[in-house]
Amino acid sequence: MWVTHVGPQTHVNLASAPLLEQVMRQEGKYPVRNDMDLWKEHRDLQGLAYGPFTTQGHHWYQLRQVLNQRMLKPAEAALYTDALNEVIDSFMVRLNEIRAESSSGDQVPDMAHLFYYFALEAICYILFEKRIGCLERSIPQDTAAFVRSVGLMFQNSLYATFLPKWTRPLLPFWKRYLDGWNTIFSFGKKLIDQKLKEIEAQLQAEGPEGVQISGYRHKDFAHMPLLKAVLKETLRLYPVVPINSRVIVEKEIEVGGFLFPKNTQFVLCHYVVSRDPSIFPEPESFQPHRWLKKSQPDTLGVQHPFGSVPFGYGVRACLGRRIAELEMQLLLARLMQQYQVVLAPETGEVKSVARIVLVPNKNVGLRFLQRPC
Numbered sequence: 001m002w003v004t005h006v007g008p009q010t011h012v013n014l015a016s017a018p019l020l021e022q023v024m025r026q027e028g029k030y031p032v033r034n035d036m037d038l039w040k041e042h043r044d045l046q047g048l049a050y051g052p053f054t055t056q057g058h059h060w061y062q063l064r065q066v067l068n069q070r071m072l073k074p075a076e077a078a079l080y081t082d083a084l085n086e087v088i089d090s091f092m093v094r095l096n097e098i099r100a101e102s103s104s105g106d107q108v109p110d111m112a113h114l115f116y117y118f119a120l121e122a123i124c125y126i127l128f129e130k131r132i133g134c135l136e137r138s139i140p141q142d143t144a145a146f147v148r149s150v151g152l153m154f155q156n157s158l159y160a161t162f163l164p165k166w167t168r169p170l171l172p173f174w175k176r177y178l179d180g181w182n183t184i185f186s187f188g189k190k191l192i193d194q195k196l197k198e199i200e201a202q203l204q205a206e207g208p209e210g211v212q213i214s215g216y217r218h219k220d221f222a223h224m225p226l227l228k229a230v231l232k233e234t235l236r237l238y239p240v241v242p243i244n245s246r247v248i249v250e251k252e253i254e255v256g257g258f259l260f261p262k263n264t265q266f267v268l269c270h271y272v273v274s275r276d277p278s279i280f281p282e283p284e285s286f287q288p289h290r291w292l293k294k295s296q297p298d299t300l301g302v303q304h305p306f307g308s309v310p311f312g313y314g315v316r317a318c319l320g321r322r323i324a325e326l327e328m329q330l331l332l333a334r335l336m337q338q339y340q341v342v343l344a345p346e347t348g349e350v351k352s353v354a355r356i357v358l359v360p361n362k363n364v365g366l367r368f369l370q371r372p373c
């Protein structure tokens with residue numbers, strides 16, 4: 001446990017599983033990650049409503065009650081299987097095109113980039129029931145502008161966090177930050193408006209029974225424990241969210257024998273904790289089997305429940321967890337069925353760097369070698 005100061009803020013950093021547990025178990029009914037002021041400023045300026053990331057208290061709770069029903073119940077999330085498989089079909093086609101264009105005929109030079117486009121296409125298809133063309137050879141203009149805006153918003157939010165407010169009218173970062181958000185919102189609004197029009201037209205033509213809300217089949221990964229273990233082990237070594245946080249707003253709390261006043265900002269160092277050798281023996285090595293009950297009954301018994309929590313914890317945990325898990329399972333299963341995957345020799349050693357989320361420090365080139373049928 002140690003304290004750091006970032007600008008006017010004081011952070012209490014926690015890097016052990018028992019300490020994380022102490023904070024998380026005292027987080028209360030309406031947990032707060034951080035105040036999200038920067039995001040809220042944009043919504044306030046444009047008169048837009050807050051979403052699950054930005055809102056707090058009872059309003060957040062009510063929003064989650066509704067969204068959890070459609071996104072987190074395993075049976076509900078499984079309904080997205082067919083939509084995801086459709087996006088995976090496009091992904092496999094795009095992957096093949098890129099392979100064919102490479103000099104060896106089997107190489108993809110930047111996997112993270114391709115996975116990013118896949119994830120964006122998948123979540124937009126689920127949320128808006130519209131394909132946005134991220135996996136087409138030539139990406140539609142408005143989609144390309146949307147993707148650029150996500151990057152623009154994140155890049156400039158760094159300046160907006162660390163530079164004083166009086167620099168906003170003088171330097172270009174603030175306008176770029178707001179422009180990024182405005183394009184993101186208008187892209188989303190266009191898709192929602194289109195969908196509403198379709199529903200209205202269906203209602204007029206056929207009445208309430210005619211409205212088709214997506215209904216997909218359920219697929220079961222219960223018989224693929226190793227596949228799930230590989231994903232868990234990957235997220236242990238490379239947690240997408242390497243650092244998370246909580247502010248306990250309701251009361252002062254005791255952590256590690258110290259008493260902290262309410263509104264203390266705790267930083268939860270998940271990346272460090274999930275490489276703790278006292279919880280995960282040989283923590284730097286990739287051992288999916290450590291997650292399989294039968295193969296390691298002894299070690300599984302000592303794993304701390306807060307050793308690796310890639311989707312966070314409690315009522316404020318990741319809303320997209322079930323969708324993300326299903327997405328990764330379906331895609332990995334399909335890729336492994338068709339290809340043997342090896343690192344492209346020129347890639348060399350890849351390290352991870354924290355850019356809000358964890359990303360590779362260089363392009364990851366992979367070779368996809370066709371398996372014999």
Ligand code: HEM
Nearest residue numbers: 033052053240241244310311312313316317318319320324
């Ligand atoms: C591998 C993929 C993903 C990982 C590892 C991940 C991880 C996380 C983590 C660690 C948090 C913070 C939880 C906490 O504070 O306890 C979070 C929050 C959140 N995630 Fe994810 N996430 C993933 C994918 C997604 C997807 C695909 C969606 C969208 C459907 C999504 C939507 C959200 C939302 C809305 C929140 C904020 C929830 C709230 O504050 O109530 N995530 N995620």
